[in-house]
Amino acid sequence: MKIRSPRYAREIPQRYRYEAAKTESGKIFFPPRLVYPGGETAQPHTLAQTGQVLTWTILTTGPAEYSDLAPYAMAIVELDDGARTTAMLVDVDLATVKTGLRVRIEFRKIRSEGHEGLLCYGYKVVPD
């Protein structure tokens, strides 16, 4: 299914500027939401740009749109502000990927929607 402009544009604040939200109790939500658990409200928060790998895998085959990148590493990272997210781990020797690896977020091309479609960008992580 091709990603088209409105759906892509809505996520730009998160994918380009890492705009998140932080609740009164200090929990970070990425992306921000309309409703937070426990009836809390939240304030804008920009994600920390560095963190560590909590768990990881190396895909031999990925979805069709990423097939030219295989094999590639995916990781769940915990940023230094406590936020967690999922990202592709790139610019790395796959044999060195491990839990605890220090990483930083970088702006990268994620995929392209065919010959005529969008070029989609977002965040990946690289060894820090």
Next chain:
Amino acid sequence: MRDVAVIGVGLQKWGERWDRSLRDLYVEAAQNAINDAGVDHIDSMYIGCMSGGLFAAQEHLASLMADYLGVTPCAAARVESACASGGLAMRMGWMEVASGLSDIVLVGGVEKMTDVTGDEATFALATAADAEYEGYHGITFPALYAMMARAHMEKYGTTIEQLSHVSVKNHANGALNPDAQYPFPVTLETVMNSTMVSDPLRLLHCSPITDGGAAVILVPAELAKTKYNKRPLVTVAGSGHATDTIALHSRSDFTWLKATEIAAKKAYAMAGVGPKDIDFAEVHDCFSIAEIMVTEALGFFDAGKGGPAAEHGDTARTGIKPINTSGGLKSKGHPVGATGVAQIIELARQLWGEAGKRQLSNPRRGLAQNMGGSGGSTLVHILERKD
């Protein structure tokens, strides 16, 4: 709430069924269940199906299936909870009979997965994850479970051999199941040397792409006793349902299936039993690591002990806690929407004494656990033999 009995079951040989369409698979299973139960009508029906739209360009299954089953204008509903769609259909049908609204309800599930390419099927399945914050970044379902496996291995010392024992056991069971997609045993070496899919999960740690349908007929226990009593009375003792975060990265513990724990506790409480009172279970082994984690979350083994239990043979047909005598998703197949209903079928057959070569020795109480995505939704049902 009335007690609800399972009185009939139906499915067909699962696999790459080029000869069967989406509607054929559901109707065939449903008709088999209706004939098996001996009912002459149904009051309503449920259709568990993850994505008729993405796999077969077909939604509105309520209308389609009622039409092709020949029961129009019967009430019908398609329910979806990713890979837990079948278990959700079971809960909805159980609620409708237990509440007194209907007396004869058909609970069915179906998925037609081979009319699309492998890439298209992978995409459809990936919609069970967070499309914008997991899928967009390049995950697949093997990748998500691989990350859970790695966390479990690093926290508890679970080994790839232990994961592989789960696959070997499920194939040993499936080899005795004539409806299974892969009814043959596999060796530990074959599993451990199979193609790497997403480190550390290999091909034979992963359930397959399958076409299939499954259906059961539910009636009030009182009606089963008086009118549909050719078999031992088997009733739904407990039903539990819970959700968890959509994204794996939002979970507090990647090694623990919280929705399974909560749904199971609700089902145990309703049935007035605990994990030790369950004689056997059908669980959601979409990947070998999932079975290990589920047996822990159900309370069968302590956290971190599911791997050693599998390796030790505790979950074999001859073990203390037989898991997936049907062959599980790995050997029986995983037509997504049908899986949860087929679990109920295996429980019923074991409790009735109709499980053929897979038959356990006098089981009294079985549990089915069906989950969606990386554990974002879970249904647990407990069935008991009452006589």
